[in-house]
Amino acid sequence: MQMDSMAFFRVASDRMEWLTTRQKVVAENVANADTPGYAARDVSSFQQMLEGQRGQGTTLARTDPMHRPGSTGAGPVRVIEDQAPAHSPDGNSISLEEQTVKAAEISSEYRMAATLYRKGYELLTLSVTGRS
Secondary structure, X not given: OOXXXXXXXXXXXXXXXXXXXXXXXXXXXXHOOOOOOOOOEEEOOHHHHHHHHOOOOOOOOOOOOOOOOXXXXXOOOOEEEOOOOOOOOOOOOOOHXXXXXXXXXXXXXXHHHHHXXXXXXXXXXXXXXXXX
């Protein structure tokens, strides 16, 4: 039996995948903090990703055969433009303080999801073998 076939492990894994994508987007925002006209980006909510998994959301189109297909587990994680107003005269909407706070929140949420996944595994192991 694969762990991903159990709903608890699938949701925890999907959450970690979503958080990983969100952290990459925040890192791109920080890297472009001095790029004129760069608009801050974020990802669609985790709820929207789960709805996409159930077929209610939209998916990203593969416009080039070299594009990698999405994962088979979660629905699409859509990168969206953050609704933050431009903070600088050159039109850049990146606030390093906001991005730092987001990165810290993402890190904390990832640790929690990983801990829940690990504890679920330990509980499953205990129930099957009688020892941890």
